[in-house]
Amino acid sequence: MMHREKNHGSLTHTGTDVLIIGAGPTGLMLGCELRRRGIDCVVVDRETRIDRRTRAVMVHAAGLEQFQALDLRAELEARGIPQQRISFHTYRGATYTIGFAGLDTAYPYYLNVPQPEVEEVLAAAYRDMGGRLIRGLRYERHTEDTDEVRAELTGEAGTYLVTAHYLVGADGASSTVRERLGVEFPGVTYPMSYLLAEGTPAVPVDRDESAMYIGPAGAVSLLPLPDGLVRIAGPVSAVQFDRDTTVQVTEFQLTVDRLGFGSTLRLAEARRVAHYQVHERLADSFRTGRAVLAGDAAHLNSPAGGQAMNTGFGDAAALAWRLGHLFDGADPGLLDDYARERRAVASDVARTTGVLWLLDAMRDAATPASHQAVEDALSGLAEAWSQLYVTYPAADSDGATAQERPHRDTYRLRPGARVPGHTPDPHRFTLLLPPGSEPSAAAWATGIPEGTLSAGQTPRQAALLPVPAAVLVRPDGHVATVLTPPPGGRPTAGEHAERTGQAHHHDVTKGVAV
Secondary structure, three states: OOOEEEEEOOEEEEEEEEEEEOOOHHHHHHHHHHHOOOOOEEEEEOOOOOOOOOOOOEEOHHHHHHHHHOOOHHHHHOOOEEEOEEEEEEOOOOEEEEEOOOOOOOOOOEEEOOHHHHHHHHHHHHHHOOOEEEEOOEEEEEEEOOOOEEEEEEEOOEEEEEEEEEEEEOOOOOOHHHHHHOOOOOEEEOOOOEEEEEEEEOOOOOOOEEEEEEOOOOEEEEEEOHHHOEEEEEOOOOOOOOOOOOOOHHHHHHHHHOOOOHHHHOEEEEEEEEEEOOEEEEOOOOEEOOEEEOHHHOEEOOOOOOOHHHHHHHHHHHHHHHHHHHOOOOOOHHHHHHHHHHHHHHHHHHHHHOOHHHHHHHHHOOOHHHHHHHHHHHOOHHHHHHOOOOEOOOOOOOOOOOOOOOOOOOOOOOOOEEOOOOOOOOOOOEEEEOOOOOHHHHHHOEOOOOOOEEEEOOHHHHHOOOOOOEEEEOOOOEEEEEEOOOOOOOOEHHHHHHHHOOOOOOOOOOOOOO
């Protein structure tokens, strides 16, 4: 892999395989994922240090599995608070709960951990893995040809040129990379300001749950944080503040008190008070030539369910294995698959986090039928928000059609589905064989990528298949294809997928050594 540096006075020229713009959770996770695959990369960020303000908070089960694969989960959990449920309390006295117990994972919970802590853990790990992290550099522009991109960065010491095979824009909602690519970022801005305060609660809170309190004309979430702190945030009222407006502590507390929950939502000490706007936006394209977008640079959604960091982690996992295969000679169309699949996921995340209508339904619920309607609307949100059950759309889909909300009782393994209970190899595909199969049983599955590993399915994985079958799993843990050997037949992966209409991925083995 490429790594070269040349100095020309104030001009420094660095070469690498992948240049990542943005050292937030997405960019740093991608850096770690690339380094564990032996890919040289450089992460740059305009800020000289980590922003210590708490922004995103929740890391869900799929993200925890990703941290575990990097051997970082224990360290992350030491900086956060495990959460078992999300509860919704209405001023009418009703309570609704989303529980995470019973999910198909070793970590059936989520973690409340401030984003700066996440970034600190990832940054240290990235450096320990030999990654280069350069702060205080601003991305200006880049050009590209058929073989590489050339990016111009500026810092206090002058101008830097970085040559790379691929460039990733993970530089947040106001992405300069996205702007330079000319990619539109359509969507909506919620017509109210969200208020936020962090501090010490006046009364003890349940440390096992995050909660939403819904009043007659507004709502806030109450999230336990480390060190005995809490965050109170949400669309408390219909007021929309100008960007430069400063919200005072007394004003915040008076507004929240109007929700009618008394001391439950009062702070004994407020350490930070702010307001912010909520946006739902989706980039028109996630790929332009050798440049791709990831994280908030590609998608924004409501804070409901704490999906922001987790969707970025998913982007990193989906992109890293593809880049690894591209450096092994795979077809560049793998990047088109990344763009198609992850854009579809971001669109579905927006649908599962746009819950203002659900808060209205909870607020108005007054009959058994209306309460049941709310319960029905909550069904599947634990699965969706955990991101354990993501199923990518078929290759011939544009991703515009909403996916059915996943549910652990009806979830099935099919092309594009994430395989519960499977730790993927970062480099290679894995053929999961029905329980009790001998390794030699995989002999009929010809045409699969060279170096494919084989392993047995767990009983739970086998139960997610309508009939006994082998499952070819990609390095990101998603099903490439399902193979059922017909009597006396020896189908190839491609032949079987075509015959059964299960083709997924533009070609599961296209450009991958077989």
